[in-house]
Amino acid sequence: MKTESLWFIFLNASLINNFVLAYFLGICPFLGVSGKLSTAFRMGMAVIFVMLISSMAAYGIHAFLIWVDAPFLQLISYIVVIASTVQLVEMFIKRFSPSLFKALGIFLPLITTNCAILGLALFQTNKGYNFIESFVFALGAGIGFTLALVLMAGLREKLDFAEVPVIAKGVALTLLVGGILSLTFMGFAGLGG
Amino acid sequence: MLFDLLKKNPTFKHGIHPPQFKEDTRDKPIRHFPFAPVMIVPLAQHIGKPSVPVVSEGQEVTRGQLLARADGFVSVPMHAPASGVIKKIGRVPSISGKMVPGIFLEPFPGSSQEVLEGKPVKVESATPEEIIAAIQNAGIVGLGGAAFPTHVKLKIPEGKHADTLIINGAECEPYLTTDHRVMLEQAPDIIMGVRYLLKATGAARAVIGIESNKPDAAENLRKHLPPDLPLSVQVAEVKYPQGAEKMLITAILGREVPSGGLPIDVHAVVVNVATTAEIGRLLPHGRGIQERVITITGPGIRKKGNYWIPIGTPLRYILEQAGAEEDINRVFMGGPMMGTAVSSLDIPVTKGTSGIVAFRDEEARKKDQKIYPCIHCGACVDACPLFLNPSRLGILAKFKEYHTMASDYNLMDCFECGSCTYVCPSHIPLVQYFRMSKLVLRNEKAKAPHV
Amino acid sequence: MRNVVYALLPIAAYAVYTFGLSALLLLITALIACLLTEHLLNHWIGKESPLGDWSITITALLYGLTLPPHLPLWMVFVGGVIAVALGKFIFGGLGYNVFNPALVGRAFIQAAFPVAITTWMAPFLPDRFSHIPSSTLTLPFLKPVYDITSGATPLSLMKFEHRATDTYSLLMGMTSGSTGETSALLIALGGLYLISRKMMNWRIPLALLGTVYLISTVLHWSNPDIYPTGLFMLFSGGLMLGAVFMATDMVASPITPLGATVYGIIIGIMIYVIRVWGGLPEGVMYAILFGNAVSPHIDNLIRPRVYGTGKQWSKS
Amino acid sequence: MTEETMEKAKTEVGSFKMFQAMVGIGILCALAIVVTYQTTLPVITKNKAEALEKAIYKVLPGAQTRKNFQWDGQKFSEADPSDHSLKDVIYAGLDGDGLLVGIAIEARGQGFQDAIQVLYGFDPEKEIIIGFYVLDSRETPGLGDKISSDPGFQENFKALAARLDNSGKKLEHAIQTVKHGTKSKPWEIDAITGATISSKAVGAILNHSAQFWAPIIKAHIDELRTK
Amino acid sequence: MESKPKGKLAAYFHFPQGDGLSTDEFIKGLWRENPVLVQVLGMCPTLAVTNSATNAMAMGLATLFVLVMSNILVSSLRNVIPKQVRIATYILIIATFVTVADYVIQAISLDVHKALGAFIPLIVVNCIILGRAEAFASKNGVWASFMDGLGMGVGFTFALLLLGFIREILGSGSLFGVSLFADSFQDWVIMILPSGGFFALAAWLLLFNGLKLRKKETQPEQSREEVLI
Numbered sequence A: 001m002k003t004e005s006l007w008f009i010f011l012n013a014s015l016i017n018n019f020v021l022a023y024f025l026g027i028c029p030f031l032g033v034s035g036k037l038s039t040a041f042r043m044g045m046a047v048i049f050v051m052l053i054s055s056m057a058a059y060g061i062h063a064f065l066i067w068v069d070a071p072f073l074q075l076i077s078y079i080v081v082i083a084s085t086v087q088l089v090e091m092f093i094k095r096f097s098p099s100l101f102k103a104l105g106i107f108l109p110l111i112t113t114n115c116a117i118l119g120l121a122l123f124q125t126n127k128g129y130n131f132i133e134s135f136v137f138a139l140g141a142g143i144g145f146t147l148a149l150v151l152m153a154g155l156r157e158k159l160d161f162a163e164v165p166v167i168a169k170g171v172a173l174t175l176l177v178g179g180i181l182s183l184t185f186m187g188f189a190g191l192g193g
Numbered sequence B: 001m002l003f004d005l006l007k008k009n010p011t012f013k014h015g016i017h018p019p020q021f022k023e024d025t026r027d028k029p030i031r032h033f034p035f036a037p038v039m040i041v042p043l044a045q046h047i048g049k050p051s052v053p054v055v056s057e058g059q060e061v062t063r064g065q066l067l068a069r070a071d072g073f074v075s076v077p078m079h080a081p082a083s084g085v086i087k088k089i090g091r092v093p094s095i096s097g098k099m100v101p102g103i104f105l106e107p108f109p110g111s112s113q114e115v116l117e118g119k120p121v122k123v124e125s126a127t128p129e130e131i132i133a134a135i136q137n138a139g140i141v142g143l144g145g146a147a148f149p150t151h152v153k154l155k156i157p158e159g160k161h162a163d164t165l166i167i168n169g170a171e172c173e174p175y176l177t178t179d180h181r182v183m184l185e186q187a188p189d190i191i192m193g194v195r196y197l198l199k200a201t202g203a204a205r206a207v208i209g210i211e212s213n214k215p216d217a218a219e220n221l222r223k224h225l226p227p228d229l230p231l232s233v234q235v236a237e238v239k240y241p242q243g244a245e246k247m248l249i250t251a252i253l254g255r256e257v258p259s260g261g262l263p264i265d266v267h268a269v270v271v272n273v274a275t276t277a278e279i280g281r282l283l284p285h286g287r288g289i290q291e292r293v294i295t296i297t298g299p300g301i302r303k304k305g306n307y308w309i310p311i312g313t314p315l316r317y318i319l320e321q322a323g324a325e326e327d328i329n330r331v332f333m334g335g336p337m338m339g340t341a342v343s344s345l346d347i348p349v350t351k352g353t354s355g356i357v358a359f360r361d362e363e364a365r366k367k368d369q370k371i372y373p374c375i376h377c378g379a380c381v382d383a384c385p386l387f388l389n390p391s392r393l394g395i396l397a398k399f400k401e402y403h404t405m406a407s408d409y410n411l412m413d414c415f416e417c418g419s420c421t422y423v424c425p426s427h428i429p430l431v432q433y434f435r436m437s438k439l440v441l442r443n444e445k446a447k448a449p450h451v
Numbered sequence C: 001m002r003n004v005v006y007a008l009l010p011i012a013a014y015a016v017y018t019f020g021l022s023a024l025l026l027l028i029t030a031l032i033a034c035l036l037t038e039h040l041l042n043h044w045i046g047k048e049s050p051l052g053d054w055s056i057t058i059t060a061l062l063y064g065l066t067l068p069p070h071l072p073l074w075m076v077f078v079g080g081v082i083a084v085a086l087g088k089f090i091f092g093g094l095g096y097n098v099f100n101p102a103l104v105g106r107a108f109i110q111a112a113f114p115v116a117i118t119t120w121m122a123p124f125l126p127d128r129f130s131h132i133p134s135s136t137l138t139l140p141f142l143k144p145v146y147d148i149t150s151g152a153t154p155l156s157l158m159k160f161e162h163r164a165t166d167t168y169s170l171l172m173g174m175t176s177g178s179t180g181e182t183s184a185l186l187i188a189l190g191g192l193y194l195i196s197r198k199m200m201n202w203r204i205p206l207a208l209l210g211t212v213y214l215i216s217t218v219l220h221w222s223n224p225d226i227y228p229t230g231l232f233m234l235f236s237g238g239l240m241l242g243a244v245f246m247a248t249d250m251v252a253s254p255i256t257p258l259g260a261t262v263y264g265i266i267i268g269i270m271i272y273v274i275r276v277w278g279g280l281p282e283g284v285m286y287a288i289l290f291g292n293a294v295s296p297h298i299d300n301l302i303r304p305r306v307y308g309t310g311k312q313w314s315k316s
Numbered sequence D: 001m002t003e004e005t006m007e008k009a010k011t012e013v014g015s016f017k018m019f020q021a022m023v024g025i026g027i028l029c030a031l032a033i034v035v036t037y038q039t040t041l042p043v044i045t046k047n048k049a050e051a052l053e054k055a056i057y058k059v060l061p062g063a064q065t066r067k068n069f070q071w072d073g074q075k076f077s078e079a080d081p082s083d084h085s086l087k088d089v090i091y092a093g094l095d096g097d098g099l100l101v102g103i104a105i106e107a108r109g110q111g112f113q114d115a116i117q118v119l120y121g122f123d124p125e126k127e128i129i130i131g132f133y134v135l136d137s138r139e140t141p142g143l144g145d146k147i148s149s150d151p152g153f154q155e156n157f158k159a160l161a162a163r164l165d166n167s168g169k170k171l172e173h174a175i176q177t178v179k180h181g182t183k184s185k186p187w188e189i190d191a192i193t194g195a196t197i198s199s200k201a202v203g204a205i206l207n208h209s210a211q212f213w214a215p216i217i218k219a220h221i222d223e224l225r226t227k
Numbered sequence E: 001m002e003s004k005p006k007g008k009l010a011a012y013f014h015f016p017q018g019d020g021l022s023t024d025e026f027i028k029g030l031w032r033e034n035p036v037l038v039q040v041l042g043m044c045p046t047l048a049v050t051n052s053a054t055n056a057m058a059m060g061l062a063t064l065f066v067l068v069m070s071n072i073l074v075s076s077l078r079n080v081i082p083k084q085v086r087i088a089t090y091i092l093i094i095a096t097f098v099t100v101a102d103y104v105i106q107a108i109s110l111d112v113h114k115a116l117g118a119f120i121p122l123i124v125v126n127c128i129i130l131g132r133a134e135a136f137a138s139k140n141g142v143w144a145s146f147m148d149g150l151g152m153g154v155g156f157t158f159a160l161l162l163l164g165f166i167r168e169i170l171g172s173g174s175l176f177g178v179s180l181f182a183d184s185f186q187d188w189v190i191m192i193l194p195s196g197g198f199f200a201l202a203a204w205l206l207l208f209n210g211l212k213l214r215k216k217e218t219q220p221e222q223s224r225e226e227v228l229i
């Protein structure tokens, strides 16, 4: 019995329930790496990439844990396997595409232990998505994350040249803009339903 | 002719339409101006190296006599604007507010003021090099405002060539009618000047570009066009800054001068009409430049008009003679768009001064309106003839991001036409910001150790 | 900017005529809330009071005009404070607001009090000038109680019952809806006035309305049973008010002509998507806020080619 | 030796020691997890079963016990009630006498904000839906979340028609949500004012699910009635 | 081991050494080095689960538990764990305690577990915990690490509760599920929506910024900006 189409899974993860703006996953990069557009964009690309990898890894682990009947190892194995997979991929990229590594590489180790990645793995398991669905879910989540980060970065670059009152400078301003963005994304509610 | 009426005059994109205010003086023939009791001759009235004095204090000089020689190629000599005695060689006040090297000259009262003749250069026989040297010796600089030594411009660099000589008679600046009068009264001089220039540059043809608000000037020049000269008159749309050489080139030739490049990169040389007339007048007699036509106008002037004014005449004297109102509080050297508001009346007119515009209280007050923050209305973007983003540049300037301005937003391309400032509803003095930003960057570059 | 106020006044007057005393009180409250907040906040940080530049009056009027007419006044007040404090002051005041302040205020109210802001009153009630609806005067922090005939907006009729309203009623403001959105005709006239005074970038409304009209006409033609007509889409809901007065807030929109056009198209598409495929009957507010968020990127990506640059003119 | 190299020598440990430490800690951790898991598992299983049963009894008034059945595409087979990982499971609710009261079915679909997960009771005898319970939703509090609390809305599911048509392959009338106050047919759901979207979502979820399950359950009712 | 440096300044800039029975390790996490309000760490759980005081409390306590336990274990094993694998080991230890907490909460209340959703397992990646393990527990004794974990955990819980309080009171008109006002109270739904989380946290930060600015009023402008988060 399936009622969620792939299209809807994608829309849901990217817009309606945007990982950052509705689920509050990956807030740290959202606050920390959204200062400059170029960085934000590369970070977003790296996140999409890592999300796809971890989604596939998590799918495999979950199947394996069901098979050996050890659900209690879920969390530990997710974090360990995701971290090491990303590490491997990082080494691989470093070896075969130094330019790609330069663009994404520095972000990879940082992202690995961020809640958006682990959250993605946990959500796809909780929602019982199959392999394809998981993949689409990860893609949507990554694109949604990038969208939020890039929109935020554009706004912050603009606000760098604004006479922001002293009291609101820094994280507070970023949070307020995040709140308004989150309000904006509420407009997507019910899409694809 | 009917066909001409249907055809739209060529022009460039963007730009503005400020009110012209030319009615007051455009019908006033050029008249001579009396000599001031003291003349002030700065040694650097042009872009480039200052000239070097060849006279000494107390020496008597004749009008047109060499006062200072050129110091190198990018420099021009200075000639005596009047017969008189050298009072002092020292520092003289300048428009920038700083004291600069210069000469004080006291004209002999009541002298006939005959102009000294030099070695004539005949257009038929002279080589391009000789013409260029003669232009330098005549002390000629761009009279269009920039005061760039004209001979430098005419020396076509190795590997480049000029195909069109554009004579700039646009005079898009409000209030000014100098070039207009020159085109009405000195057509033969202009034609003669074109002959010299064509020969010097090797250009195949010459075009006189005139804004359509001066039909009489175009008519007059067309009447004088000699059949043997590849010279034509092109009427262009009335739009500021049509007279900027880049815009004129675009209007007439449809070419764009590359960013950071010069007109010669698109095979054009642009010379102002008054400069051309001066060349045509001085070279056949081997004379040096000692006076120029200046429009004196504005609401603060009673005897508005166009005058031959000896170079070095102090501003205060000019205003006295022209009957300035008591309450003038803002005087522009040049037009109100490109010109500079003077901070002192003790400065002299120089070779680059094309107009003097004096405003009274009310007009000035309108200009000093409160500055609001940029509201992104886009008016400046729509006005900038170079397609820059003055709004962003202005914000960056406010936050002192000068390097970003230059690297990401082409600050250095801005030619300070002031169109953006003119249209800004928030009264942001954008062009001032840009001038200052460029200055900061230039100083920084000068200070940086050479690599 | 005073011109914008002039353009809004007829709309406000007609709103009061349509919805009566409650609309009048609502607009007054919105003005008081916004002006007071602006004044006090600027006073607090030692800035000169900016009421003289009229921008906050525009914000207040627009904010008021986007609310349902009998919204409790205390909610109107809260939203007004938020509009100014969160939508404008926190970014540095005039010229720096990255979002449209009026819409920030409305979006806040819509998320905070979703029931109240989706309850509509019928237009032209006979006792509208003698009776103040009980909901209008609800005490602060209390839920409104409604004692008047409620109405359904043309868009919710379309979304939930699939009934289209005729164009004449939409143009003349015979429908229920937000205080100032009902008469498409007056709004369009106000827009033309502003365009004629060069106070407005006409490309934005043109691109926006054109996009909505084009998409809806094509889809209506492909399946008239599901998709409403272009004219219905144009004149219903807050589209006109948003396209003419709110998407055009230049502070939060792109600066170049092409950028403005792209911005209008993006907002237009998003409005159509939310209205037709989304959960909510109306999406103008969200679409414009989204457009505001995208506009720095539009300005970054769409820049006019600087004179003398580009392949053709590069110095070689 | 410089201080730096000394420092290095001190921290440089053999891979064996690293391995040793990791394994040691790994064992410690495994121990902690397994112990916790074993001690909490019975409680958690009981809690979960209770929660589910509570929901089942809510949507199947009169039921006192339940049996899980798994559908494998061909037939129903009884499933382990404590195994929560199985798919396509439905719950048969039995009364005190062991007679079938109805079938509880889980269904899920897009609501206003996120997926809504519901459990509903289907009476195969009368071909009506007899109960409805929201297992999980993220609908707007105060608006969409009324689908789980609004008493008027619950009224809809006392006897919501889900009758099969003559072919027995699909419902005779699709279950449909109508605007508040306009319900006139037994297969219609009366929406909640202000939460029309969520109400419609519920209708769509039920319709979608019932279109699938009702024919199967009707056809295989005997397999569910056995024993 | 050295004894702890004395003086206020030293307390700011040094991680205290030794097993001194000081309460300073505890106090600092509450306020001066509050992980959320001062260090702006662990933002995701802070925003995600504070739409009611109960959730905030549960999340806070679960994090507190993991923090304290992992601090204890890390500090007692600090001489055994080789430097190269320390991060991996910490993650292992933390993940273990999170799993434990996850099951315990499930056993206590399924409703709370459902409300917190995936955020219990996500404690694993909460940087506060790894941060304390790395910055404090790996260098200090068991008792000090215990106090540090307790202080940070309580500070975290405190910050979560601050948010949980305003969000639940305004958003649902209740506190810990107990209705505070009459039925006619109008809930501010936004406060329990995601955007409300952003706004509520921003509001607290603005308040703290304001307090700090007031304190530094006498100082010159640029250093005033520096004190802001």
Ligand SMILES: Cc1cc2nc3c(=O)[nH]c(=O)nc-3n(C[C@H](O)[C@H](O)[C@H](O)COP(=O)(O)O)c2cc1C
Residues within 6 Å of the ligand: B047, B142, B144, B145, B146, B148, B152, B153, B154, B244, B245, B246, B262, B263, B264, B269, B415
């Ligand atoms: C530093 C400098 C060097 C220049 N060199 C040349 C040159 O080599 N050839 C030339 O034709 N013009 C040259 N120009 C003149 C410019 O093309 C231009 O005529 C002058 O800047 C005044 O133009 P404007 O009044 O439109 O600004 C030079 C100008 C400057 C400032």
Ligand SMILES: Cc1cc2nc3c(=O)[nH]c(=O)nc-3n(C[C@H](O)[C@H](O)[C@H](O)COP(=O)(O)O)c2cc1C
Residues within 6 Å of the ligand: B141, B142, B143, B144, B145, B146, B147, B148, B150, B168, B169, B170, B171, B172, B173, B241, B242, B243, B244, B245, B246, B270, B271, B272, B273, B275, B276, B338, B415, B416, B417
């Ligand atoms: C904004 C702007 C406006 C100008 N307007 C005129 C003008 O109206 N007439 C003119 O002769 N030169 C004008 N110039 C100067 C020309 O660009 C150019 O320097 C000049 O025509 C060259 O002739 P010259 O060197 O003989 O002065 C303008 C320059 C700028 C930057």
Ligand SMILES: Cc1cc2nc3c(=O)[nH]c(=O)nc-3n(C[C@H](O)[C@H](O)[C@H](O)COP(=O)(O)O)c2cc1C
Residues within 6 Å of the ligand: A186, C110, C111, C112, C114, C115, C118, C156, C160, C280, C281, D112, D113, D139, D140, D141, D143, D144, D145, D192, D193, D194, D195, D196, D197, D198, D199
């Ligand atoms: C912030 C916000 C949240 C909303 N949440 C829901 C919701 O959870 N469920 C729902 O059906 N509609 C929700 N709505 C939609 C409106 O209430 C919508 O207008 C209503 O469903 C239309 O129903 P009506 O025609 O009965 O008023 C929400 C609207 C807003 C602005």
Ligand SMILES: Cc1cc2nc3c(=O)[nH]c(=O)nc-3n(C[C@H](O)[C@H](O)[C@H](O)CO)c2cc1C
Residues within 6 Å of the ligand: C001, C004, C054, C055, C056, C058, C059, C060, C062, C088, C093, C094, C095, C096, C097, C100, C101, C102, C103, C194, C199, C200, C201, C244, C245, C246, C247, C248, C249, C250, C251, C252
């Ligand atoms: C055509 C036009 C539309 C405007 N629309 C808005 C608007 O939607 N919201 C608003 O707060 N201000 C609006 N303003 C006013 C002004 O831009 C606004 O108050 C500033 O953005 C506040 O900083 C508008 C102004 C103009 C000229």
Ligand code: SF4
Residues within 6 Å of the ligand: A028, A029, A030, A032, A033, A110, A111, A112, A114
């Ligand atoms: S990924 Fe790392 S560097 Fe990037 S924001 Fe998160 S914690 Fe910071």
Ligand code: SF4
Residues within 6 Å of the ligand: B383, B384, B385, B386, B387, B388, B390, B413, B414, B415, B416, B417, B418, B419, B420, B421, B430, B431, B434
């Ligand atoms: S002054 Fe510079 S930026 Fe302004 S319009 Fe002229 S060229 Fe453009």
Ligand code: SF4
Residues within 6 Å of the ligand: B373, B374, B375, B376, B377, B378, B379, B380, B381, B390, B391, B394, B420, B423, B424, B425, B426, B427, B428, B430
């Ligand atoms: S004209 Fe002035 S206010 Fe308008 S965009 Fe340009 S700088 Fe800003």
Ligand code: SF4
Residues within 6 Å of the ligand: A028, A029, A113, A114, A115, E040, E041, E042, E043, E044, E125, E126, E127, E128
């Ligand atoms: S978990 Fe990581 S990303 Fe999140 S707050 Fe902590 S350090 Fe930052």
Ligand code: FES
Residues within 6 Å of the ligand: A024, A025, A026, A027, A028, A029, A114, A115, A116, E042, E043, E044, E045, E125, E126, E127
């Ligand atoms: S807590 Fe750091 S990304 Fe979520």
